Amino acid sequence: MSKITGAQALIECLRCEGVKHIFGYPGGAVLDIFDVIMDVDDIEFILSRHEQGAVHAADGYARASGRVGVCLVTSGPGATNTVTGIATAYMDSVPLVVFTGQVSTNLIGNDAFQEADIVGITRPCTKHNYLVKDVSDLPRVVKEAFYIANTGRSGPVLVDLPKDVMKCTMNFKYPEKIELESYCPTYKGHLGQIKRIVNLLLKSKKPVIYAGGGIIHAGASDELIEFARLTHIPVTTTLMGMGAFPASEPLYLGMLGMHGTYCANMAVTDADCLIAIGSRFDDRVTGKIDEFAPKAKIIHIDIDPTSISKSVKVDLPVVGDCKVVLTEMISLLKQRQQDLAALHDRIRNWNESIREWKEKQPLKYVQKDLIKPQYVIEMIDKLIPDDAIVATEVGQNQMWTAQFYKFEKPRLFLTSGGLGTMGYGFPAAIGAQVAFPGRTVVDVAGDGSIQMNIQELTTAVQYNLPVKIMILNNGYLGMVRQWQSFFYQKRYSYTAMRNSPDFVKLAEAYGAAGIRVENPEDVQKAIRQALAIKGPVFIDFIVDSEEDVYPMVPSGSPINNMLLV
Template structure:
């Protein structure tokens, strides 16, 4: 076919269709009008109109986490673009594949401080995997194609493409891009076999191994391979917050989450293990605690797709650069061919597994149930039962996030959506909206606090207008709970500016938006009200009044070794 001339806006959608984009989260404005005008002619692409551009990015991010596909977001120039920055940084820290398209003033005005002009490429340079300013319509198809490619390959991440208005209007001959040629970008997927052999020899010798699984296993959907690997080498498994869902929570080898609010067993095991196998992790400070005392007795095998993660925070004995799924299946294959002596392995690991079991039994996750008080942990346990462990859970940030991570058990990758790296309040609600768009058949619940829900509460309108029936459980303690907890424990209870003495009536507020608001004030109401909330075919806000001074335990004070925990 002879290539025909198309406008930039038309070319934009041609590439989106090639990339099989189903949904765009966005907000129109002057500098993207041409793309929006063209959008009307593409009924196969759903547009979800949000109420704030930050939410468009979070929703695209939630969509990407839940579906494993690239999330797409479209906003205008200037304030539309700057509003995306928090969302982009969130996706960047958690390695989420999204592409953010921003309108820009016409090229002849770029640099003139024109109306609604900002240098968004300059602003986002340090929080995107890569970004582009398109200055010629002839480059548009290639750049959009590259953006998707870069976002989803290697260590995934957000990519921003800034498209000036005149580029959207200009015409060019269009031919589908068949091949992406990037001189310098060639992610390594297949690990070095020699390193794997070294890893296996350490694994065989180890008396006290521990697997630490992270977001990389979730992103690579390597959960099956991980389970096989752990069972084969008879090693207990813990995970980071981002790694929840990568290992079956009902396995006897599962220890729960590690880190600042990790389980006693997981943190103790990290302190005592003689071999730590980090898979798709980056040894963040919330995981390691005081880094000098982290896993003091252990040799470390570190598997990650991003070479910069390796040797960044902790010294590593065996570095392995590769995709988690490919690396684990290669390890499994090598172990099979090697023929490991299971009996012998069981013998070597016997004391260790016994010790682990002791830790698990002696200090499990727990909370004190007091008469008449609604414990947030109980709310989440009840939610787990009622949803049969199958719901997609989004969280905000703070206590709500940690209770959700501790007391909901995650069975599959993409089931927990949480801002792990950036710790971004206001993330959960729009992310839940994005996830519900990706998985309409699943129950999607945002576990929120009364502080963070108010950071993007305007998205109630988005959920109602687009019939996206997510449920929001507000664990309402009238405080910025996690900050208050730090003040209680480390600042002698001086609750500076963390008391939210005024909050809207969330039930009435939901009602005003056309959603359903429910309130829980007594422990015995928890179950029936949650049941009702889950059964109503609408957006539901559940305002749960929890004790104001309930804390998240275990807790490792920042900068302490992770084996030194404050327990309940």
């Protein structure tokens, strides 16, 4: 191959990695790359209307498809606008590779126009990042970036590309192998430790599985189902683990934690053996840490050693990939039929108490004159196809979706769990729709959060991405208002969202469709109508403004201390 420029080499690298879509926004420092992209037809470029939208879209694309999301933005403000999106992906272990433009190497450090030390800025919120100073390093760096992003505990990797490096020429050769002495994630768990885990759980009387997003990242959902069915051990999932275990399974307890179900929180508190798989004992899950699962021996299976014994002391840890470790456990258990039968007998009463908790305090609401947001979620669940993807924003809309939408499969729920990023859902839904053009994609939003990235409606219209945005319009930043109501004597300091735009007219102004729903009897009709429209739709559901999310565990309380309806 004759010599090519850095910009051309970058595109060649992306081809070698099998990249089909790039989300991004052009600018001065990346002009050379965009000049090449203009003539590329095997990789589609999706132009967002803000760099934050581009990163969230790449994130939604990655979560929905399991492929690495790719982003390309310019230097300075373009790069800094990606930071929230990168931090969001980092907290939720989403594989992204973000390419940022940089000023020419001779200008770095000179406070040049549109210069930002993005490698320095993103050091704490990327899995790793690079500044490419020599064009000959580019293929190796891109190869490593994709490898690091998508192996071990996945996460975002940033590659900073100075303008002059993109102009330099090189003899292109994509490396076949990765040589990273210092990075080798552990996939296979320690067999002795796995045997000890199997022995411990076979002796338990009140075991619970606490599964997280790691199951979904590892593609271990089928193994989790098999493991639970084999042992009859009930399963609760974290917000990030929704869909890892089918909501319709009798062994499913729902989500645990601050807005978890009564039965999940009671079961974890009473358990004598807690099996944490691909979850990380987040404070929204554990509540008061000293009283989390106080009676239980804690088993923890995770690919990231730093997650183990970080906040909760673990009795039996194993570092490894959830899928590999679960497969190993299943095969060991199958050789222990007698012990399994004994376990089934022993935990029959336990599953009975769980059933009683479920019946005693199910998730509930009463639909009267005003539209209840929970009712909207249930109707969305009822009316959209089984393979539809549901994104959410952050706050009450997110919690109601987690509670009332019954996720049956992994990778159908896109939500910002760790960072809690308002404005995530809509661009994430756009990304998911790019990955799956034929499927229904819904974003459940609030009237507050939808306004954080509303400019992406142009993107949806431009690329004809028929995302359905369900706004639960209660006129408040509902979750913050709820806290103010419970813990700050109803002093609603700046949580009333006054002067919001007319979302129907706004949608129309962007060239999308808008529907307003004010009566409960019109909810189903409106959702059906939206699904029938070929393009993006905003539905503005005017919902009960003072509705709260229950159960709720007050911050810092043990999780069996729940405020109930």
